[in-house]
Amino acid sequence: MPAVxxxxxxxxxxxxxxxxxGPATSGDLSAxxxxxxxxxxxxxxxxxxGVGLPLLTLIAEWWGVxxxxxxxxxxxxRWARAMGVLFAVGAVSGTILSFEMxxxxxxxxxxxxxxxxLPFAIEGIAFFIEAIFLGIYLYAWDRLPPRIHxxxxxxxxxxxxxxxxxxxxxxxxxxEPHGFTVRDGRVVDVDPLAAMFNPASPPxxxxxxxxxxxxxxxxxxxxxxxxxxxGRTDRYHRAGFFIPFILGAVVSPxxxxxxxxxxxxxxxxxxxxxxxxxxxxTTSSHVPITLGxxxxxxxxxxxxxxxxxxxxxxxxxxxxxxxGLNQVPPALRPPVTGTHLSFDLMVLGGLFLLGLGVWLLxxxxxxxxxxxxxxxxxxxxxxxxxxxxxxxxxxxxxxECGWVVTEEGRQPWVVQGILSVRDAVNPAPGLMIGLWLxxxxxxxxxxxxxxxLRRLAGERPVPVAPQEADVTGYPVT
Amino acid sequence: xxxxxVLVVMWLGLMCYALFAGADFGAGLWDLVAGGxxxxxxxxxxxxxxxxxxxxxNHVWLIFVLVMLWSAFPEVFAAVMSxxxxxxxxxxxxxxxxxxxxxxxxxxxxxWQQRLFGGCFATSSVITPFFLGAxxxxxxxxxVPSGLAAGSTVTxxxxxxxxxxxxxxxxxxxxxxxxxxxxxxxxxxGPEMVRAFRLRALVSGLxxxxxxLxxxxxxxxxxxxxxxxxTHRALPLVVLSAVAxxxxxxxxxxxxxxxxxxxxxxxxxxxxxxxxVAQYPLVLEPDLTVxxxxxxxSVLAAVLIVFLAGALLLIPSLGWLYTLFQxxxxxxxxxxxxxx
Numbered sequence: 001m002p003a004v005x006x007x008x009x010x011x012x013x014x015x016x017x018x019x020x021x022g023p024a025t026s027g028d029l030s031a032x033x034x035x036x037x038x039x040x041x042x043x044x045x046x047x048x049x050g051v052g053l054p055l056l057t058l059i060a061e062w063w064g065v066x067x068x069x070x071x072x073x074x075x076x077x078r079w080a081r082a083m084g085v086l087f088a089v090g091a092v093s094g095t096i097l098s099f100e101m102x103x104x105x106x107x108x109x110x111x112x113x114x115x116x117x118l119p120f121a122i123e124g125i126a127f128f129i130e131a132i133f134l135g136i137y138l139y140a141w142d143r144l145p146p147r148i149h150x151x152x153x154x155x156x157x158x159x160x161x162x163x164x165x166x167x168x169x170x171x172x173x174x175x176e177p178h179g180f181t182v183r184d185g186r187v188v189d190v191d192p193l194a195a196m197f198n199p200a201s202p203p204x205x206x207x208x209x210x211x212x213x214x215x216x217x218x219x220x221x222x223x224x225x226x227x228x229x230x231g232r233t234d235r236y237h238r239a240g241f242f243i244p245f246i247l248g249a250v251v252s253p254x255x256x257x258x259x260x261x262x263x264x265x266x267x268x269x270x271x272x273x274x275x276x277x278x279x280x281x282t283t284s285s286h287v288p289i290t291l292g293x294x295x296x297x298x299x300x301x302x303x304x305x306x307x308x309x310x311x312x313x314x315x316x317x318x319x320x321x322x323x324g325l326n327q328v329p330p331a332l333r334p335p336v337t338g339t340h341l342s343f344d345l346m347v348l349g350g351l352f353l354l355g356l357g358v359w360l361l362x363x364x365x366x367x368x369x370x371x372x373x374x375x376x377x378x379x380x381x382x383x384x385x386x387x388x389x390x391x392x393x394x395x396x397x398x399x400e401c402g403w404v405v406t407e408e409g410r411q412p413w414v415v416q417g418i419l420s421v422r423d424a425v426n427p428a429p430g431l432m433i434g435l436w437l438x439x440x441x442x443x444x445x446x447x448x449x450x451x452x453l454r455r456l457a458g459e460r461p462v463p464v465a466p467q468e469a470d471v472t473g474y475p476v477t
Numbered sequence: 478x479x480x481x482x483v484l485v486v487m488w489l490g491l492m493c494y495a496l497f498a499g500a501d502f503g504a505g506l507w508d509l510v511a512g513g514x515x516x517x518x519x520x521x522x523x524x525x526x527x528x529x530x531x532x533x534x535n536h537v538w539l540i541f542v543l544v545m546l547w548s549a550f551p552e553v554f555a556a557v558m559s560x561x562x563x564x565x566x567x568x569x570x571x572x573x574x575x576x577x578x579x580x581x582x583x584x585x586x587x588x589w590q591q592r593l594f595g596g597c598f599a600t601s602s603v604i605t606p607f608f609l610g611a612x613x614x615x616x617x618x619x620x621v622p623s624g625l626a627a628g629s630t631v632t633x634x635x636x637x638x639x640x641x642x643x644x645x646x647x648x649x650x651x652x653x654x655x656x657x658x659x660x661x662x663x664x665x666x667g668p669e670m671v672r673a674f675r676l677r678a679l680v681s682g683l684x685x686x687x688x689x690l691x692x693x694x695x696x697x698x699x700x701x702x703x704x705x706x707x708t709h710r711a712l713p714l715v716v717l718s719a720v721a722x723x724x725x726x727x728x729x730x731x732x733x734x735x736x737x738x739x740x741x742x743x744x745x746x747x748x749x750x751x752x753x754v755a756q757y758p759l760v761l762e763p764d765l766t767v768x769x770x771x772x773x774x775s776v777l778a779a780v781l782i783v784f785l786a787g788a789l790l791l792i793p794s795l796g797w798l799y800t801l802f803q804x805x806x807x808x809x810x811x812x813x814x815x816x817x
Contacts, residue, residue: 081584084580084583084584085580087533088533088576088579088580089577091533091576092536092572092573092575092576092577093573094540095536095539095540095569095572095573096572096573098543098544099543099558099566099568099569101547101558102547102554102555102557102558102559102565103558103559103565106554106555106556106558106559106625106626107555107625109551109554109555109558110551110552110554110555110556111555112551113551113555113772114548114549114551114772114773114776115776117547117548117549117772117776117780118548118776118780118783120544120548121544121545121779121780121783122783122787123544124540124544125784125786125787125790125791128534128537129790129791129794131533131534131536132534132795132797134533135530135531135534135798136530136798138530139529139530140530140802143801155794188773189773190772190773190776191775192776192779192780193779426558426559426562426626427559428559428560428562428626428630429630430563430630431562433563433566434563437567438566438570441570441573441574442573445573445577448577448578448581448594449577449581452581452584455584455586456584
């Protein structure tokens with residue numbers, strides 16, 4: 001029995017030493033994937049809010065300035081305060097991702113960083129513009145005339161959408177690698193524009209930008225749906241609900257069409273991903289759509305089948321042949337259950353949000369036809385608001401599931417057909433340490449963000465920062 | 478040639494990060510030592526007022542450098558990030574804690590929250606530049622060889638040059654912040670605040686000079702190649718930096734705040750350029766040069782065009798951001814506000 005445990009910290013020190021001394025293990029690959037996945041899943045929500053919240057805030061401010069209605073201006077200022085916190089957290093959690101690109105996936109960046117550098121470079125400029133004008137928009141409220149102040153929000157919105165576009169271009173490249181040749185093991189003939197505008201870029205970027213608008217809109221609307229349910233039905237809370245909800249309701253049907261577009265694209269370009277999404281194990285015609293279920297050895301078990309559904313959707317004929325997972329050896333197949341269920345859940349969430357929008361449209365139409373004014377005075381409003389208060393959650397679930405589909409569905413590749421995650425990961429030992437540290441910090445940051453946002457929302461009267469004097473007197477129930 | 482141009486642009490980004498974001502980190506250090514929550518309140522208010530609107534834009538310079546590095550010198554990015562992943566993970570976590578906690582503190586109203594978030598903000602403001610300096614020391618002393626995780630995960634950043642880099646980064650950030658804050662204090666903080674920050678600026682400037690002097694011995698023993706470069710090809714820059722640093726202190730004594738800012742910034746910038754000149758053209762041990770590490774010309778040209786076009790948008794925008802909050806509110810804007 002060697003006398004090693006003389007000091008209480010020695011076991012821990014030994015663990016750290018072993019981690020750092022030994023070779024990297026497959027556990028390190030899992031840790032790297034978990035860390036990247038976790039920090040991306042976290043950031044993607046903030047990124048969506050960064051795209052959508054400035055637009056909502058500007059609409060509220062514009063309407064408030066136009067009509068002189070203080071309730072809209074109060075909304076704009078409160079949303080701007082929340083935006084300040086969310087943007088800061090989003091900026092730092094986004095920075096972590098650019099670190100992790102190198103810390104976790106140097107095998108990807110060392111070879112292909114040059115190929116996908118361009119969209120990131122443009123995204124960097126866009127992010128710069130966003131940060132500069134956000135500083136001006138948030139802090140110069142009392143230094144600029146209203147019209148100029150509103151104009152400073154425009155670059156934030158444009159740059160936010162541009163950021164989303166270019167970052168997703170880089171992700172699309174991982175699905176559709178173009179713009180280079182591998183010759184004698186070296187990456188040559190690099191064409192950054194061809195890499196950036198790869199075939200997957202149009203459907204993926206549009207799908208993501210619309211998703212970002214939906215998430216920001218429905219998350220904001222659900223906060224005010226809860227308030228309306230609790231009987232706070234003044235102008236302030238109604239505006240807080242209707243501005244974002246209408247935006248979300250307008251975007252949802254467009255997203256349905258775009259979703260169809262991207263699914264067809266995947267069917268053409270990444271058939272194995274589609275096979276995992278729909279749980280198609282064997283290539284054949286007359287393939288059904290399977291809803292739910294889990295993957296067995298030869299197909300999806302316990303799922304609900306719609307006969308010929310997938311063949312009809314993809315090729316408008318039951319005779320359309322759909323490629324199955326058996327086209328590739330088992331080692332090159334993505335995990336089916338997770339991809340399939342995520343896909344179903346994403347679609348379900350999208351349809352739920354679409355349905356809510358239709359419900360409001362019908363209610364509004366009936367209200368108008370009867371010469372009434374308030375669509376929320378109708379019967380069934382409580383059920384509607386109750387469901388609407390879940391719309392934020394539904395939009396986030398759909399968002400995360402959609403992201404899981406595109407990433408899990410590409411496994412084991414990080415760059416489709418070119419580079420596997422195993423070859424991309426940092427070979428250094430001890431990546432597990434980074435994962436645990438990151439989880440601890442993010443847990444604290446999550447708690448603090450939610451807490452601070454709740455406090456910001458609950459502050460009554462609205463704090464008298466100098467620039468907020470003119471709307472402080474507005475009574476909020 | 479193209480590769481050298483991109484390298485210079487990237488180094489300009491690094492310089493901007495050091496001069497602007499470095500000062501934001503330094504302000505965090507002064508926040509940390511401002512004293513108890515009652516006594517330190519006016520200083521913390523000044524610091525918050527000074528960095529509030531600008532820190533996020535300043536922070537983007539780091540992303541600029543990272544993106545430049547992986548686009549134009551992908552092998553270097555991969556080698557540095559994979560070997561130095563421990564200090565860089567700690568840097569990343571420090572960046573999270575600093576930015577988030579600063580925003581949280583601004584949004585909270587109760588003392589215990591302000592203390593908690595403020596402490597987090599201030600501590601991470603010290604930790605982050607330290608690890609960044611340690612990373613720079615690891616690269617500069619040739620401990621990061623090319624290849625994936627080819628260097629030691631431990632001694633690549635726990636070594637004399639890295640420790641020197643870390644301490645120097647922290648002290649330099651503190652000095653920059655104190656000098657910058659003198660002008661802010663002169664504008665709206667009152668004479669007592671001006672005296673306080675002038676004292677801090679002088680002390681931190683002297684400490685930074687002292688650390689740099691000790692650093693000569695450290696580099697001589699630990700990083701001979703870098704030392705040779707600094708004492709030969711880059712010597713004029715090193716001397717100029719020292720002159721600018723001393724001049725900055727004298728300007729502080731004469732209360733010429735704007736000139737003192739420029740001199741302090743020049744001293745820091747010149748050290749960064751001296752490092753670059755001393756090490757050029759070698760990027761990573763044993764023999765990876767700028768030309769060999771660079772991406773193909775198509776990529777370099779595309780990246781350069783993007784940044785030149787971006788600069789046309791960014792420079793006027795940044796100018797507006799920095800000047801907008803350096804002046805008291807104008808009567809017109811205040812009147813317009815009342816009319817709303």
